Amino acid sequence: MNQWMEKIYLDYNASTPIAPEVAAAMKPLLDHFYGNPSALHWAGLPVKEVLQQARDMVADLIGCTPREVIFTSGGSEANNLALKGYYFKNRHKGNHIITSKIEHPAIMNPCKFLEQIGAKVTYVDVDRYGKVTLEEIKKAITKETILISIMHSNNETGTLQPIKEIGEIAQHHRIAFHTDASQSVGKVPVNVNDLKVDMLTIAGHKLYAPKGIGALFIRDGIQLEPLIHGAGHEFGLRAGTENTLLAVGLGKACELANHYVGNHQLKDLTEYFWLRLQDAFGDQVVLNGHPVDRLPNTLNVSFVRRVGQDLLDAIPQLAASTGSACHAGSIELSPVLKVMDVPKEIGMGAIRFSLGRKTTKDEIDQVMELLKGIL
Numbered sequence: 001m002n003q004w005m006e007k008i009y010l011d012y013n014a015s016t017p018i019a020p021e022v023a024a025a026m027k028p029l030l031d032h033f034y035g036n037p038s039a040l041h042w043a044g045l046p047v048k049e050v051l052q053q054a055r056d057m058v059a060d061l062i063g064c065t066p067r068e069v070i071f072t073s074g075g076s077e078a079n080n081l082a083l084k085g086y087y088f089k090n091r092h093k094g095n096h097i098i099t100s101k102i103e104h105p106a107i108m109n110p111c112k113f114l115e116q117i118g119a120k121v122t123y124v125d126v127d128r129y130g131k132v133t134l135e136e137i138k139k140a141i142t143k144e145t146i147l148i149s150i151m152h153s154n155n156e157t158g159t160l161q162p163i164k165e166i167g168e169i170a171q172h173h174r175i176a177f178h179t180d181a182s183q184s185v186g187k188v189p190v191n192v193n194d195l196k197v198d199m200l201t202i203a204g205h206k207l208y209a210p211k212g213i214g215a216l217f218i219r220d221g222i223q224l225e226p227l228i229h230g231a232g233h234e235f236g237l238r239a240g241t242e243n244t245l246l247a248v249g250l251g252k253a254c255e256l257a258n259h260y261v262g263n264h265q266l267k268d269l270t271e272y273f274w275l276r277l278q279d280a281f282g283d284q285v286v287l288n289g290h291p292v293d294r295l296p297n298t299l300n301v302s303f304v305r306r307v308g309q310d311l312l313d314a315i316p317q318l319a320a321s322t323g324s325a326c327h328a329g330s331i332e333l334s335p336v337l338k339v340m341d342v343p344k345e346i347g348m349g350a351i352r353f354s355l356g357r358k359t360t361k362d363e364i365d366q367v368m369e370l371l372k373g374i375l
Helices: 020-031 045-062 075-090 105-116 134-140 163-172 244-260 265-284 308-313 335-339 361-374
Strands: 069-072 096-100 120-124 145-149 176-180 199-203 214-218 285-288 298-303 325-327 330-332 350-354
Touching (some): 045 069, 075 105, 075 145, 075 176, 075 199, 105 120, 120 134, 134 163, 145 163, 163 176, 265 298, 265 361, 308 350
Parallel strands (some): 096 120, 176 199
Antiparallel strands (some): 199 214, 298 350, 325 330
């Protein structure tokens, strides 16, 4: 194996490694804390206490009260609980939901399901940067609108949405507002009161916590129908004995995130990567997404008239991703880039590089040499 064959991971938006501090926080749950957190004896009470501490840590990161945090199995469940739970509980008020055309499948597919049982859903367009416009939101509102759900940041392009401004519109019309912040939490400041949201989704494995754990912020006063019925766990909103092991992992990850949010090191490294790409390939490389209002770790670029997956296949030691799909020799653009009206000759060459806490400048330099070797 030559010097360039060391494996390089630039797919942190897909999943992050578990932080060592998170693994350390979880270990006592494997060794000692085995009781049921609902049990009122010596084995259960300590587990209940660490579960509460984990809830406190999540709440502290996003600026809410612990009682407004519901642990889930991940971002998908949190999104389903937000959309389906709100619709089932509040459909007597109306049946209209507003979302965008660039949402994650964990929003799109619940919306499609709700349409099958009577919901009306408006999917608003985005501009060429992948950003929802306030005018589109205002135009979509009807007397039947009960819920708006717009992602905080796009998982492919990293474009940040005007969530606070949409929240103000929702408040003015007394419409509940949810945002999927799975990609944002831990990378940029996320405060539920500043953003003016009623519900917010967190996914643990985007945050250096384990897979299989997430959370939904539900503002006090918002009524949801549970998806899982049973005993009164999670304030009656999610039946089933809590997965304290993973909840503690998410709590610790949220505590760690407080030290990374606002740190410019990752943003500077991403910018360094983009400048090197421009220097090497000029107008043959194009940035997809907003040039400024995007996640500090996300770089979605297109290599013009190339196929993104072919480039990745030629560099097997590099872990990155492309939203396009190849079928029998034809290229199907990423749905997100298609909605953004990215031309096919550009969009088919898209690759999403997403950096993380372990990414180094040396790794970026190695990737540049590998790209120059095949382009």
